[in-house]
Every structure is written in structure tokens, then in C-alpha cells.
Amino acid sequence: MSPYNPPNDILALVLYRHVLQTAFTLIEDIHFLEKTLQNGRLQTDTDKMVKEYSRPAAGKRDPGPNDLRPPEVLVRTVDYLLGSITAKKDVAWKDIYDFVFDRLRCIRQDMVIQNIGGSSAINILEKIARFHIYAGYRLCTEPIARFDPKINNQHTQECLKRLLYVYSVEPGNHDNRQEFESVYLLYNLGQTDALMHFYDLSKDLRTSSLISLCYRTSIEYMIGNNVRCLRLLDHHLCKQYPILLCALHRHLSHIQRQSLQTMNTAFSSKFQISCGEPLKVVYVYKY
Numbered sequence: 402m403s404p405y406n407p408p409n410d411i412l413a414l415v416l417y418r419h420v421l422q423t424a425f426t427l428i429e430d431i432h433f434l435e436k437t438l439q440n441g442r443l444q445t446d447t448d449k450m451v452k453e454y455s456r457p458a459a460g461k462r463d464p465g466p467n468d469l470r471p472p473e474v475l476v477r478t479v480d481y482l483l484g485s486i487t488a489k490k491d492v493a494w495k496d497i498y499d500f501v502f503d504r505l506r507c508i509r510q511d512m513v514i515q516n517i518g519g520s521s522a523i524n525i526l527e528k529i530a531r532f533h534i535y536a537g538y539r540l541c542t543e544p545i546a547r548f549d550p551k552i553n554n555q556h557t558q559e560c561l562k563r564l565l566y567v568y569s570v571e572p573g574n575h576d577n578r579q580e581f582e583s584v585y586l587l588y589n590l591g592q593t594d595a596l597m598h599f600y601d602l603s604k605d606l607r608t609s610s611l612i613s614l615c616y617r618t619s620i621e622y623m624i625g626n627n628v629r630c631l632r633l634l635d636h637h638l639c640k641q642y643p644i645l646l647c648a649l650h651r652h653l654s655h656i657q658r659q660s661l662q663t664m665n666t667a668f669s670s671k672f673q674i675s676c677g678e679p680l681k682v683v684y685v686y687k688y
Contacts, residue, residue, distance in 0.1 A: 434486060434500050451478060454507040464514060472521035475508050479528050487532070495547055498536050505529050506556070518567055526564040527577055531644055533557040534588065538647040550651070561585050565598070579611050580642055586615040588648040591623035611638050615645070622652070627660045 432453075437446040452470070470478065482501050489497060509529065512522060533556055540548040565585060568578050582602065589595035599607065599616050606612055614636055621630040639645050 451504045452507050454503050469511050472517050522567050530560040534647050538650045579609050583611050583615040584648045586619050590619050590652045627656050
């Protein structure tokens with residue numbers, strides 16, 4: 402096939418240059434995680450490309466049927482992102498987070514537009530919620546310019562609330578419901594909305610060992626009994642679910658500050674009391 406030669410017509414030449422410029426721009430916009438190293442160069446790999454998030458805007462056409470992915474495709478996409486992309490060892494995890502965050506946001510957008518519910522929604526939302534909670538823990542020491550915990554928290558809350566809603570309207574028993582009801586309580590430790598949600602649960606859920614333990618932990622945190630709160634967290638049930646400890650991690654610095662303020666008030670130089678032991682307890686939960 403002979404190479405294409407641009408026409409001599411001025412208008413067509415301008416159009417030709419515009420098409421070339423657009424093509425090069427699109428190529429440059431492709432994320433490096435969607436490319437494969439071939440012959441020493443990163444080449445676009447269509448098998449690795451995942452639909453990116455597009456913000457709704459005035460004057461922008463609504464997505465058509467061809468733009469939306471069905472539930473089974475969304476499930477496979479989530480599995481690919483969280484199973485293959487997040488496991489990469491040769492890429493900084495912050496870069497992985499940015500890429501996966503954007504693609505998961507687009508997945509939730511497709512879910513909302515199609516009003517996807519049922520087991521597919523539960524499967525997707527559980528995995529996305531785990532990702533955001535773990536990311537909040539793993540990237541907590543990153544500077545604000547590289548990782549914004551408030552934005553991550555916002556998306557975590559949206560996923561958790563949507564997931565709990567789907568649990569409540571979808572009939573049947575859900576294998577991970579106790580775990581995520583507990584995650585919601587610990588992630589929103591001491592918050593009235595989360596505590597009130599506890600009373601909306603069925604009696605079987607409220608009396609389950611894990612959920613009731615997390616509820617009592619939240620109550621102790623709310624009333625300022627930090628010692629009791631930390632002792633409850635040391636329960637073997639919490640240790641069986643690492644995601645619970647990741648969910649609670651964002652509150653530990655506040656627990657430490659409160660504990661130190663309490664000891665500063667209670668233990669003064671007038672009394673010959675060593676603060677060594679109480680400080681050890683607080684230091685254990687530094688990380």
C-alpha cells in the first residue's frame with residue numbers, strides 16, 4: 402500500500418495537520434501503565450488500556466450504549482486493576498494509586514449511569530472500598546501534594562455507603578456484610594451517623610460478635626475512654642480482618658493526642674508516678 406500524501410489544498414492541509422496533532426496528543430495521553438516495553442521502547446498495548454474517568458460537563462453529550470460497560474465487564478476490569486496493576490513491584494505505588502483511582506472512579510460512573518445493583522454491584526463496591534481504605538493507610542505519610550487523604554476519604558465514604566445500601570435492598574445473606582458493617586463503624590469511629598446506622602441493622606447483625614465489638618469500640622472512643630477503646634481493638638476478632646485495622650488507622654493519631662493530654666493532666670510532678678508504662682501503651686499504636 403502506497404504511503405498517504407497530504408493534499409495540496411490549503412484547507413485540507415490544515416485539516417490534515419489537525420488530525421496528526423490530535424493523534425499525537427492522544428498517544429501522549431496514554432498512561433505508561435497501558436504500554437508494553439518492546440525493543441527498548443514503550444509501545445501502546447490495547448490489551449492493557451482501561452477506560453478513564455470523564456467528568457460530566459455542560460454541552461457534553463451523554464454516554465451512549467456503546468460507551469458503557471456491562472456488569473460482567475466491570476467486574477473483570479476491577480479484578481485486572483486490583484489483581485495485576487496494584488501488584489506491580491517496578492512502579493511507585495503512588496503512581497499505581499493515581500492510575501487505579503481514576504479507572505475505578507470511571508467504573509463507578511458506569512455503574513451509576515446504568516443503575517447496576519445486585520451481586521455485581523456488591524462484588525465491585527467491596528473491592529473498590531478495600532482499595533481506598535488500604536491506600537489511605539499505605540500512603541498516609543505522603544505529602545499532600547502527592548496524596549490527598551480528604552479526596553480518598555470522600556470516595557471511601559461514597560463506596561461504603563453505597564455498598565451498605567445495596568446490602569439492605571438486596572435480599573439474601575451476604576458473605577462479607579458483617580465485615581463491611583464493622584469497617585463502616587471503625588472508619589467513622591465515634592460518628593453519630595455510623596452509630597445510628599447500627600440500630601437500623603437486623604437483630605442478628607447487631608448481636609454478631611464482630612459488629613457488636615466494633616460498635617462498643619466506637620462508643621468508647623466517643624466518650625473519650627481511649628484505654629478501653631485500644632483494648633477492644635486488641636481483640637483477636639479485629640486481627641482476623643486486617644482491613645479493620647487499616648480503617649481505624651486514621652484515628653490513631655487523635656487517640657494518641659487525647660491520651661497524652663489526659664496523662665499530662667492526671668500525672669503531675671507532685672506525684673511520684675512513672676509515666677513509662679502508659680507511654681508504652683500509646684507508643685505500641687504509633688503505626
